[in-house]
Amino acid sequence: MPVEILMPALSPTMEEGTLSKWLKKEGDKVTSGDVIAEIETDKATMEVEAVDEGVIGKLLIDAGTEGVKVNTPIAVLIQEGESAADISSSAKKEEPKAEAANSDSDAAGGKTREASEEPSAAKEAAKVPAAPKIEVAADPDIPEGTEMVMTTVREALRDAMAEEMRADEKVFVMGEEVAEYQGAYKITQGLLQEFGERRVIDTPITEHGFAGIGVGAAMTGLRPIVEFMTFNFAMQAIDQIVNSAAKTLYMSGGQMGAPMVFRGPSGAAARVGAQHSQCYAAWYSHIPGLKVVMPYTAADAKGLLKAAIRDPNPVIFLENEILYGQSFEVPKLDDFVLPIGKARIHRKGKDATIVSFGIGMTYAIKAVAELEKLGIDVELIDLRTIRPMDLPTVIESVKKTGRLVTVEEGFPQSSVGDFIANQVMRAAFDYLDAPILTIAGKDVPMPYAANLEKLALPNVDEVVQAVKTVCYK
Template sequence: MAVLTYRDALNQALREEMQRDDRVFLMGEEVAEYNGAYKVSRGLLDEFGARRVVDTPIAELGFAGIGVGAAMVGLRPVIEMMTWNFALLAIDQIVNSAAKMRYMSGGQVGVPIVFRGPGGAALQLAAQHSQAFESWYAHIPGLKVVAPATPADAKGLLKSAIRDDDPVVFIEGEMLYNLKGEVPDGGEHLVPIGRAEVKRAGGEVTLVCHSKTVAVALKAAEELAAQGVDAEVLDLRSIRPLDEAALLASVAKTHRCVVVEEGWAFAGVGAQVVDTIQREIFDELDAPVLRVTQADVPMPYNKHLEKAAKADVPKTVAAARKVLYLE
């Protein structure tokens, strides 16, 4: 297996899918001449030309709409949002056009499109540029939402997203682009949408996470192991569809659960996870499911306040100990 960065794994996925299918094209701000704001599209303009790697003006609603239209007539656009914060301007096209077209056309017109870009907080980008939007899009019937945490999952899920016949919201992480990891060689590394993965097996408490909080949960599991607690780390990978079977199997085994996510708590991803658990396996629970989320405030710019507002390892460890009645 090759060791790649998350960035290069995404680049491979784009390149392979563009080689595989002439209908696939990439469009967004700075994706062509500048090789992408985060260099995810490096080299693609040279290889595929301006017809398939298209720079746009700073006009998210416009190029999102062009993408939806292209998808409706048979192309397979990948629309890069420089960050998901900017996609707020395009949300009408994503939610009202892309997500609903198949339903409102009576199944006649699908929208095979991928909207992708980094989400969540990085470092000191302040309140308007530090937001996790998974739960916003996961709320919408008609959208699939994935948020990979590793280079292998990034590549495999992006390839699956591009091949999917319906719109997929693909949320990356600015802080993840330099993350290195093993990626299976060969062109057919696909990770199915809707499948969670146990990133660390354990028996006493399940730490549910996705995207950047997978690293948080893994570190927390290490600290818990040093304290004699055997934690399992379940990476959702896909937020919608949610892999309920994997989630329930893990919690039915451990009887205790903590959900760790970047976003705010209210109506967040964890709220759906908790709902699923209590509804399906109430009798397996030995403690209420706890959640570790961003504090219920706009993300502070101040470095110390930002750190305090984020879901982190100490908060995760404390929550795990609480559901184990160790506090």
């Protein structure tokens, strides 16, 4: 089966680059990791590797072509025995389109903290659905008849911060590149221009330092939003988060708290390596005094971030780089706020329950669509909040379906799914018709190579097979 090789990104905000030269030609055999081309921008050069073993069936972009959009197919890999005729007619050789567009493909390739592309004034390209269309249950938190607007997760997060900053002058945002550069992922775009440098603050690359400044500001009554370029870097600040922010209310006997938000991307992006790919949902959910939120949709991102900013407790707000460019319906309301600690039944069903959160929902939703074709009616729950967790919603669903599968990208040991399984066994053991199964990332550091990264992450087939197993199909 032909496999497309895509134009990667050199940095989180790279939108296009030059395919400077091909190092392989059509008909050449390659193995995974072989360098096949070089791409460049005005700031950096990068090698493009084959994502699998096979034969270069077709080169789709000529060497020297400028303005190649990130995620554009640049070559097609076929297996021995296949011919170029097997390549889908959709993979036709074409020049990159001239119109400006935001590729929303932050996660297409490796990045460094130094690499920066200039902010683009280009508008976003046509929206791409995050998952197959399935029948979705109505959200009880959104009034019936509300007008809905298609919005990216990136825009929803920015709008949430802007609305709260307009409503409360004590709210401010700080972090690396949040001001002049408009955010490493453009989440803070436009905030500096509207609120000024006193409320949108660029910090040095010293997470322990600026997280501590944020905690101190919160202790004085301000409401800081501390952005980490990635939560992997927040490990430098974990002492401030756990020993200062989370414990202040308890250790002061309720006299002083730390009303603040720590936010940024968590989990795997695409080929950013083991040190930049960890999911921190389970890590922070262990800590009394913290609330942990991990939204999937743009509506949840907006409504829950507004709630997090208003919360009197420190909130860990985990986002996902791959979801930033995905578009979802967001209610057009003056003040849309969702309750922290309340799960959402994404789809009602009767045969089995799937529980997921964050980007894990992409696997779950696609699996539900496949299972529907097999006649298995799945109830899908989006946790949205990891701590405090809405266990009653999960338990009531399991009492109805008798079967449970959890889905997440984090490491399997001491995972969120393990905790859910433990609690359901305690509260609903007599209702279970099959053992609970948990789907998680593999118990290895995240590989850099694309083919190995794919193996390390959960996949739709694993979820489908798990549900079939608990349904004895």
